[in-house]
Amino acid sequence: MNDMSRAPIPKDIVRFILLGIPSVPYLEAMLLLRSERERAWDARQAAERLYLAESAAQSLLDELSSKGIVEAFDQPKRLYRYHPSASELAQTIDLLAKVYSENLIEVTNLIHSKTNKKAQQFADAFLWKKES
Incomplete structure (x- = not known):
């Protein structure tokens, strides 16, 4: 599929990405x-599946749990299962999975x-302002 035939990313998915997906590893963990x-x-x-350090995966899973995307339970160690807290969230994630597969x-x-905007804002905070 070439770029000309690809459908634009729906606005609600763009908003969900910008407001709710902090990183590609977070997205990959959610979709896994x-x-x-x-x-x-x-x-x-x-x-192992995400090619991350265990501590990084733990952080991602905890964050997904705090956002209501996965449920966490102890048996006897901490385990996680995909279980969105609302059907609307599940539908949005389903659409995001489709969009991601078509528009990686x-x-x-x-x-x-x-991420780049945040990094630029951080860098800009250290720029010396020329005095008039």
Whole structure:
């Protein structure tokens, strides 16, 4: 599929990405758990599949849990399962998964554009202002 035939990313998905997806690893973790909805994951298993350090995977899973995207439970170790807290959230994530599979670069660029703006704002705070 070339760029000319690709549908634009729906505005509600752009908004969800900009407001709710802090990083590509966060998105990948969310979509991984979504792809195997019935499976309970621990941080080590998620880390192996996402090519991350276990501590990074743990942070992502905890963040996904705090946002109501996955449920966390202890049996006896901490496990996580995809379970959005609202049907609207589940529908948005389903659409995001489809959009991401069709527009990987555009979605990734959206996520990075947010990060780049924050980095630029941080850098700009240290610029010396020329006195008049």
